[in-house]
Amino acid sequence: MSKSHHYKIFLTWTGNAGQGTKTYSSYSRNHIISADGKNDIAGSSDPAFRGDKSRYNPEELLVASLSSCHMLWFLHLCTEAGIVVVDYKDEAKGTMIETADGGGHFTEVVLYPVVTIEGKIDKEKLDALQHEANKKCFIASSCNFPVRHEAKYMGE
Numbered sequence: 001m002s003k004s005h006h007y008k009i010f011l012t013w014t015g016n017a018g019q020g021t022k023t024y025s026s027y028s029r030n031h032i033i034s035a036d037g038k039n040d041i042a043g044s045s046d047p048a049f050r051g052d053k054s055r056y057n058p059e060e061l062l063v064a065s066l067s068s069c070h071m072l073w074f075l076h077l078c079t080e081a082g083i084v085v086v087d088y089k090d091e092a093k094g095t096m097i098e099t100a101d102g103g104g105h106f107t108e109v110v111l112y113p114v115v116t117i118e119g120k121i122d123k124e125k126l127d128a129l130q131h132e133a134n135k136k137c138f139i140a141s142s143c144n145f146p147v148r149h150e151a152k153y154m155g156e
Contacts, residue, residue: 008035008036009033009034009035010033010034010035011031011032011033011034011043012031012032012034013030013031014028014030014031014032015027015028015029015030015031016028024050025050028044028050028052029044029045029049029050029051029052030042030043030044030052030055031043031044041056041061042054042055042056043055043056043057043058043061044056044057045057045058046059059094059096059106062094062106062109063092063093063094063109064092065139066092066094066109066111066137066139066140066143066147067090067092067111069137069138069139069140070090070111070113070133070134070137070140070147070149071088071090071113071133073132073133073134073136073137074088074113074115074129074130074133075088076133077129077132077133077136078126078129081125081129083117083122083125083126083129084117084118084119085115085116085117085118086116086117086118086156087114087115087116087154088113088114088115088116089113089114090111090112090113090114091112092109092110092111092112093109093110093112094106094108094109094110095107095108095109105144105145106143106145107145108145108146108147108148109143109145109146109147109148110147110148110149110150111147111148111149111150111151112149112150112151112152113130113149113151113152114151114152114153114154115151115152115153115154116153116154116155116156117153117154117155117156118155118156119155119156120155121153121154121155123153126151126153127151130149130151131149133149134147134148134149
């Protein structure tokens with residue numbers, strides 16, 4: 001039996017500098033992403049596309065979503081396996097290429113989690129849980145490019 005989940009956000013473009021989109025350079029790419037009861041996220045485009053480098057861009061948010069989803073599944077699976085995680089950090093990296101028509105797409109995202117475990121490290125078991133987390137991640141399962149992970153483990 002499958003369950004359906006629905007997500008709603010509000011996106012407000014804040015980049016009208018007085019002329020709207022009259023020319024490619026006449027407007028800012030800035031926008032606000034919000035949801036009921038949550039803090040706003042200041043968004044823009046990648047600076048390569050005239051965006052504000054101090055704001056998150058959609059590409060960064062996609063990589064962050066993959067990293068977050070993977071971590072949440074991994075922590076859940078560790079709990080079920082009786083493995084106590086005491087710290088988890090990731091430096092996720094995504095690669096996107098631009099195509100000749102001005103579009104583009106991601107070719108891969110690589111997660112680099114550094115996981116600190118309480119007690120003895122069973123690398124083989126932890127790697128299996130990383131693999132399972134990747135399979136169960138809702139976001140990774142929705143992507144048409146590979147999402148890999150290269151984890152490191154530390155004992156407390």
